[in-house]
Amino acid sequence: MRKMLSLLVSVACMLFASAVLANDASSVRGIYLLTNYPAVTVRPGTTSTVSLTLDNHGAAPVRMKLRVENVPKGWKATLLGNGQPVGAAMPGTDNSVDLALRLDVPADAGTAPHTLTVDADGGGQHLSLPIDVALARKLPAKLSLKSKLPELKGSAQSDFGYEFTLKNDSNKDMLVSLAAKAPQYFQTTFTEAYGTQELSSVPIKAGGSKDIKLKVTPPNTVEPGTYPITVDVSAGDAKASAALKMQLVGQPHLTLSGRNGLMSTHAEIDKATSMPLVVSNTGGADATNVKLTGSAPSGWTIKFSPDTIDHLAPGKTKEVQASITPASESLAGDYMVDAQATSQGQSVTGDIRVSVVTSSLWGIIGAIILAIAVLILVGAVARYGRR
Numbered sequence: 001m002r003k004m005l006s007l008l009v010s011v012a013c014m015l016f017a018s019a020v021l022a023n024d025a026s027s028v029r030g031i032y033l034l035t036n037y038p039a040v041t042v043r044p045g046t047t048s049t050v051s052l053t054l055d056n057h058g059a060a061p062v063r064m065k066l067r068v069e070n071v072p073k074g075w076k077a078t079l080l081g082n083g084q085p086v087g088a089a090m091p092g093t094d095n096s097v098d099l100a101l102r103l104d105v106p107a108d109a110g111t112a113p114h115t116l117t118v119d120a121d122g123g124g125q126h127l128s129l130p131i132d133v134a135l136a137r138k139l140p141a142k143l144s145l146k147s148k149l150p151e152l153k154g155s156a157q158s159d160f161g162y163e164f165t166l167k168n169d170s171n172k173d174m175l176v177s178l179a180a181k182a183p184q185y186f187q188t189t190f191t192e193a194y195g196t197q198e199l200s201s202v203p204i205k206a207g208g209s210k211d212i213k214l215k216v217t218p219p220n221t222v223e224p225g226t227y228p229i230t231v232d233v234s235a236g237d238a239k240a241s242a243a244l245k246m247q248l249v250g251q252p253h254l255t256l257s258g259r260n261g262l263m264s265t266h267a268e269i270d271k272a273t274s275m276p277l278v279v280s281n282t283g284g285a286d287a288t289n290v291k292l293t294g295s296a297p298s299g300w301t302i303k304f305s306p307d308t309i310d311h312l313a314p315g316k317t318k319e320v321q322a323s324i325t326p327a328s329e330s331l332a333g334d335y336m337v338d339a340q341a342t343s344q345g346q347s348v349t350g351d352i353r354v355s356v357v358t359s360s361l362w363g364i365i366g367a368i369i370l371a372i373a374v375l376i377l378v379g380a381v382a383r384y385g386r387r
Contacts, residue, residue, distance in 0.1 A: 029058040031091065031127065033120050039132040045107035046207055049080075050131055052099040054120060056091035062123035063090045068101065069117040076104035077116060089120070101131065111135045141238035142169040143176065145231065150244050155251035156284060160216040162244055163193055166202070166233060167209035174235040177201045180214055181230040187217040188229075216246060224250040224284050250285030252314070256341050256350035259319070264353040272301075272325045275352065279309060279341050280317045287312040290343040292320060297335055299327025304339075312343075326356050 032055045042048040054064060065088050068077040078085050080100040089097045101118060113134045120127040144167045152160045168174050178200060180188040190199040193211035204210055214231060229244040257263065259276040267273040281287045290309035294302035303323045312318055322339055337352040 031056050031059055031062060031064065031120075031123075031125060033118065033127040033129045035129060035131070038130065039134070041134045041136050042103060042105050043137065044105050044109040044111075044135055046105060048103050048105070050101040050103070052079075052101055052118065052129070053096050054089050054091050054099060055096040056093055058094060060123075061090055061092050062125070063088055064120040064122035064125075064127070066099075067119050069119055070114070071116055072109070072114050074106040074109065075114075078102045078104075079118070088122075103133065105133075105135070109135055111137065140170070141172070141174070141236060143167070143174070143233055143235060143238045143240040144169055145233055145240040145242045147231075147242045147244065150242065151247065152245075153247040153249065155249055156218050156220055156222050157251060157253070158218075160218075160246055162214040162216070162229075162231075164212050164214070164231065164242065165209055166204065166212055166240075168204040168206060168235075170206055170238065173203065173205050174238070175201055175203050176233050176235045178212065179232045179234075180216075181232070182216060183218075183222075183227050183229075185219040185222075186227070186229075189215045191215065214244075218246070218248060220253065220282075222248060222284070224248050248284075250314070251283050252281050252285050252287035252312070252343060252346060253283030254287060254290065254312075254341050254343060254346055254348045255280045255282055256339060256348050258350075258352070263350055264355070265324070266355045266357060267324055267326050268357055269326050269330050270328045272323045273354075275322045275324060277304075277320050277322050277339060277350065278317050279312065279320060281312045281314055284314055286314065287343045287346075290318075290341055292339065292341055294322065294337060294339045296324065296337045297327065297330070299329065300335075300337070301325045302337055302339070322352070324352070324354060326354070330356050332356055332358055 034053045034055060035050060037050060040048060040050055066079050066086065068079060071077045080086065080102055081089060081097065086099070089099060091097045113132065116131045116133060118129045118131065146165045148163045150162070152162065154160060166176060168176070178190045180190070182188050191197060191213050192199065193213050199212070202210055202212060216229060225248060227246045227248065229246060231242045231244065233240050257278050259278060265273055265275040279290060288311055290312055292304040292307050294304070296302045305321045305323065309318050309320070324337055326335070333356055335354045335356060337354050339350045339352055341348050
């Protein structure tokens with residue numbers, strides 16, 4: 001009986017707690033104007049931005065008219081939505097609208113604090129959010145670093161360029177040092193966004209900004225995957241950093257060479273000579289449908305067996321035979337023949353040096369002709385030399 005009573009009491013407590021939570025949840029229904037920072041410090045002669053949010057908790061969408069009150073003389077206060085000036089906002093049910101209050105403070109504003117008020121009216125509601133603005137001639141040194149595209153994708157043969165905006169949010173000029181942390185053997189260089197000169201530091205005037213670019217070159221042997229890169233900037237006690245990602249996808253990389261590295265052979269006129277060639281895939285992905293073609297002097301022929309490699313995995317090689325036949329009118333000497341392997345938009349060329357020699361048959365014929373000429377000469381001397 002006691003156990004049953006205890007169980008009933010527990011259930012009753014749970015139901016009571018649920019009812020309290022439900023009442024608490026329903027009590028926050030409505031539209032609210034909020035900010036994370038209702039008190040800020042601004043330096044005269046600069047522009048500052050305060051982030052705002054117009055939240056709708058379970059209420060019907062209502063058009064809320066927006067305005068800023070108590071703006072000091074000479075100041076400019078602008079409400080922005082999505083970067084554009086706005087005069088009203090309308091958050092959907094259980095949704096929010098991000099806003100920003102941009103303050104342009106004149107240089108002669110003095111140091112007296114001010115309180116501005118952001119008002120929102122609509123649907124019988126009046127919302128008022130006070131923003132306290134303190135003024136200071138000197139602010140702590142501060143750097144901000146914003147990346148336009150923090151994640152890039154490509155192959156190991158690609159060059160990756162990350163662009164940043166580096167801002168000096170202080171009242172003094174700074175010489176900002178630039179540094180990048182990347183995986184081993186990754187090469188990193190900083191340049192100005194539209195320049196080529198490598199940088200290790202960059203001067204930025206007080207309140208100014210500069211666009212910089214980080215170029216990252218991965219090693220050819222890197223495996224496919226996602227690699228982290230960190231950019232650190234500093235000037236004295238002021239520091240900022242940005243986290244980047246590089247996604248590398250596999251890509252085949254073909255090489256073409258002779259057996260044992262030799263790219264030369266001998267050939268006879270009108271006679272096919274076979275030469276072994278080695279096709280290698282040193283990339284990080286399979287090479288498929290590798291086509292073998294060649295170019296040679298006029299009248300020559302060059303053929304490959306096989307002339308297509310259907311599949312070549314990373315780190316694997318395949319030997320093919322190149323059959324080279326010099327033209328009948330070729331003279332003895334050295335000639336260059338090109339062999340080419342192509343796959344998936346990649347192409348690699350190897351130069352083959354071919355030394356052409358006359359055939360043994362022509363050598364025999366030449367020797368016979370020479371012997372006949374000698375005999376004729378000897379006979380002539382013997383016959384006419386007695387006279």
